Amino acid sequence: ITSIPFPYTDEDIEKNSGKLIYYESSRGCPFRCSYCLSSTTHSVRFRDMDVVKEELMFFVRHNVRIVKFVDRTFNADRKRTCELVKFLIDNAKNTTFHFEVAADLINDELVELFKTAPEGLFQLEIGVQSTNPKTIKEIHRVMDFEKVSKIVRRIQNKGNVHEHLDLIAGLPYEDVESFAHSFDDVYALKPEQLQLGFLKVLKGSFMQEHQKEYGIVHKAHPPYEVLYTKWISYEDVLRLKGVEEMVEVYYNSRQFTNTMEELEKEYDSAFDMYDRLAAYYEENDYNSVQHKRSARYEILLNYVRKYHKEKEDLFREV
Numbered sequence: 001i002t003s004i005p006f007p008y009t010d011e012d013i014e015k016n017s018g019k020l021i022y023y024e025s026s027r028g029c030p031f032r033c034s035y036c037l038s039s040t041t042h043s044v045r046f047r048d049m050d051v052v053k054e055e056l057m058f059f060v061r062h063n064v065r066i067v068k069f070v071d072r073t074f075n076a077d078r079k080r081t082c083e084l085v086k087f088l089i090d091n092a093k094n095t096t097f098h099f100e101v102a103a104d105l106i107n108d109e110l111v112e113l114f115k116t117a118p119e120g121l122f123q124l125e126i127g128v129q130s131t132n133p134k135t136i137k138e139i140h141r142v143m144d145f146e147k148v149s150k151i152v153r154r155i156q157n158k159g160n161v162h163e164h165l166d167l168i169a170g171l172p173y174e175d176v177e178s179f180a181h182s183f184d185d186v187y188a189l190k191p192e193q194l195q196l197g198f199l200k201v202l203k204g205s206f207m208q209e210h211q212k213e214y215g216i217v218h219k220a221h222p223p224y225e226v227l228y229t230k231w232i233s234y235e236d237v238l239r240l241k242g243v244e245e246m247v248e249v250y251y252n253s254r255q256f257t258n259t260m261e262e263l264e265k266e267y268d269s270a271f272d273m274y275d276r277l278a279a280y281y282e283e284n285d286y287n288s289v290q291h292k293r294s295a296r297y298e299i300l301l302n303y304v305r306k307y308h309k310e311k312e313d314l315f316r317e318v
Contacts, residue, residue, distance in 0.1 A: 029076065053084075124155070163192055164194075
């Protein structure tokens, strides 16, 4: 992998000023997740450390806004990860570095390093995918959610590293009830971003080989996204699409934080809250219009008027 030429020039960066830049420091993955094509390779290949450092300094010198590592598991090698993180803490200034990590592999040394990082230097993307033990086993993942939760909270304590937690809808043995439980588990950790994705049945993956067994029907064209499975109907997938949109608008935007925290108190389940909000959007045909932030506030207030009328004044104030 070190022999592959560095893909960027000064001119590339100047043309794409302010945009997200992708970077690859390793290929392959130590895990065998059934939906991922990296599961079909049997090794992790690392780009030479001195070369990686030199290339990262290229981004730093150009003040690139965000560098997103496309490494499948950035922290596959703990020692190497700590060395790179320390290097970036010592040398980076105006650039944010986004890594996809396995929380289970984050050790005490890395947690302590993250605590010393300037705010905004690092974003961590952690693929939880599901908290249903049967689903986790079926997709060949190794994940102790209790351990993941502890690691996520330890990193959150300092408040300087952004955490994005991922879920995948449409996995084996995950119906809407199970997915709602996974959603509530992850939402309770209050990450900066909760990314709700949908299963992609990639050609050559274990998931594709077993799609008949799972009753999976997916789109015929890339990215081959799931339409329905043995456990989740097409209508349920559309319903979860609505939840995804509400999470993007009212949670991930970070524009409605106080209001949503107050609204949560009215529901036993965070999933139920976003599900009902999505149904309200559907009933009023709000999804067909691109709304400004002010309109989103008005819609949310109208929702409160309809379902929590006695607390309208409280929500206006919040």
